[in-house]
Amino acid sequence: MTQADPKLLANIRIVLARTSHPGNIGAAARAMKTMGLSQLYLVQPTLFPNSQADAMAASAGDLLAQAQVCITLEEALAGTVLAFGVSARRRDIVTEVLTPPEAAVRLLTEAQAAPVALVFGNETSGLSNEELSLCQGLVSIAANPDYSSLNLAAAVQVLSYEIRQTWLQHPSWPPPEIDAARLDDVERFYAHLETALTELEFLNQGSPGKLMLKLRWLFSRTRLAQEEVNILRGILTAAQTAKRLAGPLRDRKPE
């Protein structure tokens, strides 16, 4: 039998966003290492490094030592082409919801070409809407409807376990479907979009938030290809050029 390729696991990031309890960071590192994952990213951890994290990591202290501590989730996702948020099922947002085995297949397929990520939110509040808007889908663990609150490290264990089992079962993978854009390029597109829409007087400069969030959700569902990002930014630049030549639009009608 062909061996499963360790490079795939090395391309999978576990991102813990705003973790409150350092013990959970250590326990998550241990959970990852038992399943062969190694890339730990921490976004604004409350306490890190920390002796409780070290204690709970047991022999996975090397993962803590190499962990990337980031200020923003965008920073933690830089270079990735696919990110899934892990969360209980949410009725308030429209996005793809995958089971852990489905997510494992998608992540491993993309991991052949570039880094991918699983994002875990704060222990109490979960993932914020802003964090979710950086993800292309949600992974939901089918839990007891009367008590679905897995401990953070337990959720990391379940997802890492599913990734390893899926990885072991498929020594080879079909190529990724599209030449997916890296998330940082997609972020630059959103920044460009916001600037352009503001210039076009389409966005209220005071509170562009809600509309931008809706546009993010729209594009994150489609998973943009690199080429598509280039095209969209080309359109934005063209629109900006036209607007600059046109001058202020307010109270004017086209001739």
Next chain:
Amino acid sequence: MTQADPKLLANIRIVLARTSHPGNIGAAARAMKTMGLSQLYLVQPTLFPNSQADAMAASAGDLLAQAQVCITLEEALAGTVLAFGVSARRRDIVTEVLTPPEAAVRLLTEAQAAPVALVFGNETSGLSNEELSLCQGLVSIAANPDYSSLNLAAAVQVLSYEIRQTWLQHPSWPPPEIDAARLDDVERFYAHLETALTELEFLNQGSPGKLMLKLRWLFSRTRLAQEEVNILRGILTAAQTAKRLAGPLRDRKPE
């Protein structure tokens, strides 16, 4: 779709043998409850009840309050018809080794008729040979060969998760294959076997341990039916009667 039957989950016991850290007991209870399991059995826990266990259980304190604390593993397995030990793969004993999904199917199938159990050993030393001899097979989680040491509660989470996923996927199950003997009846058979073999001067009364362990492994692999236990005990009784009539065998030859 037919609903999966909650009675099956209620027939699955999680048995924690000689757990050192009470926090692990609480975290295991939480892991169980998130997956709809409720039957927690504790064999000689070092500290229980305990405030650390309560803290780690979060909203699964009801499982701790209802947990059965036992002196022996036999007591925890009384009434069960199937028990699997959870352990890293062991080369020193010959027994069936199952993946978590395989174990989940077997346990849920038998749970239609009677209680079944998953047995987790001590955090450091794992399951003893004596504990393993009460199990009909081993469940092994395919982990990183360089670091396979899952935290106890993390292992409970993975197995509970697999049981729930398997349960959700199969709203109905084929009937159990055999009218399996309850483990306490099997234990009475082993006691009877040891007495009979001693009477027959086959076992050295001083150290019957090793041979009895081998006989246990032989029978536990086959999974005795209730009827077979009755037949075997009938044979033992017949042999005992013959021996009592015959008197001492030492230095005598059949005529």
